[in-house]
Amino acid sequence: MVHDVSRRMALRVGLVAAAGAVVSACGANKSGSGTESNEPAAVATDAYVFGYPLVLMDATRAASGPANQFVHNDSFPTAADRLIVRMNRDTLYSQAWLDLKAEPLVLQVPKMEPGRYWLIQLLDAWTNTVHNPSSVKPQTRAGQPAAAFTYLITGPGWTGSVPAGMTRLDCPTRTVWVIVRVQVDGPGDVAAVGAIEREIELAPLSAWQENPALSRPGITLSQAGRKANPISTVAAMDGSTFFTRLCTLMAANPPAAADQPAVRRFASLGITPGGKPTTEAAVLDNAVKAAKQRIAAYRDPRARTVDGWVYSLDWGTYSTNYPLRGYISRFGLGANLAEDALYPAFTAKADDKGIPRRFRLHFRAGQLPPVNAFWSLTAYDADGFLVANPTGIFSLGDQLPLTKNADGSVDITVQNADPGVAVPRNNWLPIPATGEFSLTMRLYAPKPEALQGSWRPPSVDIL
Numbered sequence: 001m002v003h004d005v006s007r008r009m010a011l012r013v014g015l016v017a018a019a020g021a022v023v024s025a026c027g028a029n030k031s032g033s034g035t036e037s038n039e040p041a042a043v044a045t046d047a048y049v050f051g052y053p054l055v056l057m058d059a060t061r062a063a064s065g066p067a068n069q070f071v072h073n074d075s076f077p078t079a080a081d082r083l084i085v086r087m088n089r090d091t092l093y094s095q096a097w098l099d100l101k102a103e104p105l106v107l108q109v110p111k112m113e114p115g116r117y118w119l120i121q122l123l124d125a126w127t128n129t130v131h132n133p134s135s136v137k138p139q140t141r142a143g144q145p146a147a148a149f150t151y152l153i154t155g156p157g158w159t160g161s162v163p164a165g166m167t168r169l170d171c172p173t174r175t176v177w178v179i180v181r182v183q184v185d186g187p188g189d190v191a192a193v194g195a196i197e198r199e200i201e202l203a204p205l206s207a208w209q210e211n212p213a214l215s216r217p218g219i220t221l222s223q224a225g226r227k228a229n230p231i232s233t234v235a236a237m238d239g240s241t242f243f244t245r246l247c248t249l250m251a252a253n254p255p256a257a258a259d260q261p262a263v264r265r266f267a268s269l270g271i272t273p274g275g276k277p278t279t280e281a282a283v284l285d286n287a288v289k290a291a292k293q294r295i296a297a298y299r300d301p302r303a304r305t306v307d308g309w310v311y312s313l314d315w316g317t318y319s320t321n322y323p324l325r326g327y328i329s330r331f332g333l334g335a336n337l338a339e340d341a342l343y344p345a346f347t348a349k350a351d352d353k354g355i356p357r358r359f360r361l362h363f364r365a366g367q368l369p370p371v372n373a374f375w376s377l378t379a380y381d382a383d384g385f386l387v388a389n390p391t392g393i394f395s396l397g398d399q400l401p402l403t404k405n406a407d408g409s410v411d412i413t414v415q416n417a418d419p420g421v422a423v424p425r426n427n428w429l430p431i432p433a434t435g436e437f438s439l440t441m442r443l444y445a446p447k448p449e450a451l452q453g454s455w456r457p458p459s460v461d462i463l
Helices: 040-062 187-198 205-210 230-235 239-252 257-269 281-296 322-332 448-452
Strands: 091-099 105-110 118-124 129-131 148-154 167-170 175-183 201-204 304-306 309-311 345-349 358-363 375-380 395-397 410-415 436-444 460-462
Touching: 040 175, 040 230, 040 239, 040 257, 040 281, 040 322, 091 187, 105 118, 105 205, 129 167, 175 187, 201 205, 239 281, 281 322
Parallel strands: 148 167
Antiparallel strands: 091 175, 105 148, 105 201, 118 129, 118 175, 304 309, 309 345, 345 436, 358 410, 358 460, 375 395, 375 436
């Protein structure tokens, strides 16, 4: 077992259970009511942690395609993809940013062959997953045709009638991020998934009712083009820019009712929906620096830690847990609910004083990750992106058969150098030669034993 995994590194990809959680309006008293300091510096720092997910979501929207139109990922992600952290190679993404101010939108997913996993994730403007229909749980209402799954996505206050054959999905904000994930079984399956993506329909309700047969296939990621990295965009904002943007975005997508104690506190600095910060620029700038450090250093006391792996069952919806929400936004924007995907994560240094290390995972017989869909293991660099390597190996798992030992167990070698014939090709996962790296295990539609903790990820041993 690796014993020198630093907590600082672990926090980059997982939520480490540790004593001494950050004490702040967004920590010990996470609802933002009653006992926090009213010093401008403390209030502004808490306001940054509170508002960071909303501002980052908007920057991600701006770096994506046009509103109310799908952008389909038409190829496997590579190390050159640096828009979204911790992308996987076991599903292809179709993403759309919805503006529900004018009217609802109709989303239709075609019926797929049995055994192909799909998931629709709807996130509100504050990064909460508000709906999650999937091939495991389509969440359709009785009487909906079996040929396709049709949903009506509605914004705040909509009072119209739902057309026959549709399932209504209410969203609390007018801005909604839709991520459709469709299982892809290796490079040879990309074309088939691309055909499925082209059958995913998205249209305003009025346009759909006028001509439901009109094809609206969206555009591909290559057609949309690559734009600025949203994390870098937000990180470059000074205090005045960030908080002014936050005020504007809160007017369009107001905080939830549960957030009102915190919002009232932030109002002392002019940080209100539609407002403008009134505190000195130096105070705001210092708050930005302090809040960035707080987000990076957050420790979740509810997280599980198993042999160096860290993971949480609280991802995907956050209520007033602002530090967790800010942390996940920074290091795993778009994370699913645990019932849809579990993400055990492990971090370590790839080298010992410049000398590359070799690691091994050993799954005992019958102890591969328990899932109702499938699982994968992916390596990332220190910034959360795929590890560049000449072999093009970025992940492994169910898509390619792992070679088992004679007793039915499975060994996975994790190292930078090609191990050659000593290790079956499908059992080797490359990592950087030096510096930090991380492993993320994804369990799609995890079984109860994974959620309840009776199944444990294997230790990562240094060879």
